[in-house]
Amino acid sequence: MGLHWKRPEHTESTTRARALWRPKNRVPSPTSRMTVLSTRRLLVSAATPPPPTQRGTPAGGDHFRERIAPILEERSGARVYLKLENPQRTGSFKLRGALNRWLSLDPDQRTRGVVAASSGNHGMAVTCAAGEAGVDAVVFVPRGASPIELAALRSFGARVRVKGNDCLVAEDAIRSALRVVVGQHRTLIEGAAAVAVPGPDSRASRRSTPNGRSRSSCAGEHRPGDSARSPVSRRPRRLWNAHGRAGCANRLQPADWNPMDRPISSRKQDHLRLALEHDVERPPADGSAFAAVELAHRALPELDLDEVDPSLEFLGRRLAFPLLIGSMTGGTPQAGVINRRLATAAQHCGVGMCLGSQRIALEHPEHSATFAVRHVAPDILLVANLGAVQLNYGVDAPQVRHLADDVGADAVVFHLNAAQEALQPEGDTRFGGLFEALGEAVETIGLPCGVKEVGCGFSIADVRRLAELPLAFLESAGRGGTSWNAIEGQRAQGEHDRDLAAGLADWGTPSLTSLLACLRYGATDVIASGGLRSGLDAARALALGATATAMALPLVRAAARSSEAVIDELEAFKKALVTVMFLTGARDLAALRSVPHRVPPQVQPEIWEDGAGA
Ligand SMILES: Cc1cc2nc3c(=O)[nH]c(=O)nc-3n(C[C@H](O)[C@H](O)[C@H](O)COP(=O)(O)O)c2cc1C
Structure with a gap:
């Protein structure tokens, strides 16, 4: 029995696998420059167990190194290295x-x-x-x-x-x-047979293999074409050290496998869980956030239902109807599945999609795959997302551009979430001077940029300020749908924090008021959102002048079931929109914008603000 080295065959998967396994052990390891080989004949893997003093040394490491390896070496006549596989993310090779x-x-x-x-x-x-x-x-x-x-x-x-x-x-x-x-x-x-071999500059690489060649020369057989095939392999090399984490105990918390990631990924997991399982919506007592708008009915629409065309061109892409799946998630395995289901449905139905905040991908690039949806949705309008406040925490325009390019986004939206950050124990609350930072970023990113709220809406003063920036769109996201303050209330630890969040659960500018403020005082296209729940709501918002609409919570709940469930929601949305367009005699979206309508005075932004911001 001997060791047989073979040139690499599956570089893409092994590079991806390496990124997946990477625990956040910042202790540099002699194995940190490993090259991965694949062979069906290779019997023993080649990562040196860490010395006993190193952080996270697996229990029993000494036993294997001192007792088992010599036996294998004696039998094989070769130098043998053992690699513990059960600390891997799923508990096995x-x-x-x-x-x-x-x-x-x-x-x-x-x-x-x-x-x-x-x-x-x-x-x-x-x-x-x-x-x-x-x-x-x-x-x-x-x-x-x-x-x-x-x-x-x-x-x-x-x-x-x-x-x-x-x-x-x-x-x-x-x-x-x-x-x-x-x-x-x-x-x-073949993938399972892939193992690790030390790279040229690692300590172990200087040892000879049984056939007399150094392992660095084996690693040198890596085919250039392999890395060219893999987008992941073009990223900077990452430290790979398979040791240092508890094995099976982590199985139930896949997003928590990396202890250093815990704050941000577990927060995302909390948000998703609460949004899926709890009552986190705050619609007005009289129905949906857009129900107050009434549209004039046409007994003689003077067109066939089949003639109604709700499509539009927006941010360089064609949408079958004016809906974007609202910014929601990413950063955990479950979120990755949800993103791909949403994107699959968006591709099927011809609508756009906004990704959830990609901040986690900046700090932990290994999570960026959970935002990757272009392979299932090559044609959709895709919008990258980041909290604007991150610009006050050292994130710059090239980094934002990188995030957008990484996922193949057509545009970027910055979210403003002052209330949520203020309620989070770990919130980023340095909003001072953010307008300047936002202006600089928007001017240099080189992609269409938008700004959105996340459910507390915009005041007239906000919109006037934002009108000074070269934005491609505003997303109004007012109060009346998902309440982030309610969600943060569920996460709050102490009684006082819970009370504060509960008191602010209904905080913010109502969705209709925020939409009207954006339309009247802004200088750009407006996406209506915040409790928008149907094609009927969309028709109301579009009649007021919105360019497009966005819906978040109902779609993430559908995506938790399947992409088919999302498609059902989207088709029902489109059917309702087309029906209302037909009933108002609107052949297309331009015609819908001139349909007579009525909006109650109390939702007019000037009246709602009592002239304060006007
Ligand atoms: C589970 C979940 C996660 C969200 N995450 C983000 C986010 O990362 N970035 C963002 O801009 N908005 C985020 N939002 C806010 C939505 O994009 C949207 O503005 C808000 O939920 C109001 O829309 P809705 O009432 O249709 O849910 C999230 C919403 C939900 C439900």
Whole structure:
């Protein structure tokens, strides 16, 4: 038995896998410049266990290094290194194989998703890799699968189906599914066989391999074409150190695998969970935030229903109807799955999509894949997103541009969320001088930029100020839909903080008032949002003069079920919009804008503000 080195075959997957596994252990490691090789004949992996004094040394490391390695060396006649696999993110080596298989799928197969039958390590690897690689995953499990394993599968974003009494029955069940079946496929096995070899400048690389060649020369066989194929491999090399984290204990918290990431990724996870499971909306007592607008009915519309055309050109893309999926999420595996479902539906229905705040991708680039949706939505209007206040915390225009380019965005929206930041224990509250910073960024980013609120709306004074900037759009996002103050109230630790958030749950400018302020005092296109819940609401906002609309909460809730559920919502939205356009005799959006309408005086911004800001 000997060690056989072979030139790399699956650079893309192994590079991705390396990024996935990277714990935030900032201690430089001798293995930090590893090159990954793949071979079916390689029997023992080659990462040196850390010295016992190093942080996070796995229990039993000494035993393996001192007792097991010598036996293997004696039998193989070769220098043997052991690598502990169970501290990996999914608890086993199987992630490599699964990731390799996913990366070998063509875009069409990826859109259809994948199925697997397993309640163990394979299922976990399939789901985790699917989430990272942009593939929707369904995992069939046998009856009696452990609740812990099921919870772990779901926490990675899998849709779990229980079938039969063992995995073979479950596997039979998936053969009929119209998806890519994952089993003992060649690419899966080859990916799983990939192991790590020290790179040219690492300590271990200077040792010889059994065939007399140094390992650095083996690593040098890396084919340039491989890295050219992988967008990920073009990124700067990252420290890869597989040691230093608890293994299986982390399975139920995949987003928390990296302790250094915890504050931001766990906050995102909290937000998503609260938005999905709690009552976080604050609609006005008399219905939706836009219900107060009445449109004139036409008994003689003088057009056929089929003739109504709600499409428009916006920010360089064609939308089938004027809706963008509101900025929501990213940064955790579950959020990645949701983003891809939203984007799949957006592509199917021809609407736009705004990503959630990408700040986490700036600080932890390994999370950027959770925002990647272009592979499932090549044609949609895609808008990158960042909290404007980050410009006061050292983020600059080139970094924002990088975030947008990284996801293939057509535009950038900066969100203003002063209330939310003020209520968060970890909030970024340095809003002083932000207008100047925003102006500088907007002028230099080189993409169309917009500014939005997140549910507290704009005052007349805000809009007047923002009208001085070369913005491409404002998103009005007033009070009446999702209340971030209510969400932060659920996260608040102490009684006083909870009371403060509860008192501010209804804070802000109502959505209609904010929209009218943007339309009257702004100098740019306006996206109406904040409690906009249907095509009927959209018709009302568009009749007032909005260019487009955005809806967030109902769509993330649908996406938590499936992309089909999002498509259902979007189709219902379009049908309602087209119906109202028909009933108002509006053949297209320009005609809708001139439909007579009535808005109650109390929502007019000048009256609502009692002249204070006018
Ligand atoms: C789960 C969730 C996450 C959100 N995250 C962001 C975000 O990262 N950036 C942002 O600009 N807005 C974010 N928002 C705010 C929405 O984009 C939107 O402005 C607000 O929810 C009002 O719209 P709605 O009533 O249709 O939900 C989020 C909303 C939800 C529900």
